[in-house]
Amino acid sequence: GAVVSQHPSWVICKSGTSVKIECRSLDFQATTMFWYRQFPKQSLMLMATSNEGSKATYEQGVEKDKFLINHASLTLSTLTVTSAHPEDSSFYICSALPDGSWNTEAFFGQGTRLTVV
């Protein structure tokens, strides 16, 4: 199956610093990628839809200036958590939708565990 790779798998950062998470589709092109956040014992919550060559679309309640998304190529989207705080500690997961397929499934990365201390 198609592979989506996230990097890093886990990261610890200090409060007030920024952290960048990468999401790559390794064997397919993806104009559209998605970023989710998952708190312990909760389900995945969609944060934003990342579109190559255009601005991301954020879900209600998600601060676009805090969670910066850049989809610079058809195989790479990045999520930057700016001025991170302990409450931003979470499991961040991306998914990518292969281009050119109708009703195909999206493929998910392995997730990034962010801990802000």
Added chain:
Amino acid sequence: DAKTTQPPSMDCAEGRAANLPCNHSTISGNEYVYWYRQIHSQGPQYIIHGLKNNETNEMASLIITEDRKSSTLILPHATLRDTAVYYCIVRAPNSGGSNYKLTFGKGTLLTVNP
């Protein structure tokens, strides 16, 4: 997308079939049923999807009732590695990249016991 209802947890003995139910009574005619699972601390993994006919692949079988208001995911011979949260999601066909949103509910935690 239609709402789904799943039991919060289920247990299954290793080697036996695991049958995970999902209710989607408000499903529309063009909406598909998707199943994903999430093993602890990993990203979700696609399992199977279907519209109205039963589907089978190397991972599982999907049985959809004739009225399409419910479905059952069947893992024929559950192993310990199948312990995960299983999500049933109903959505319309991919009508364009940005419209492809998967809305995750709470899912069913399947625990396979030795």
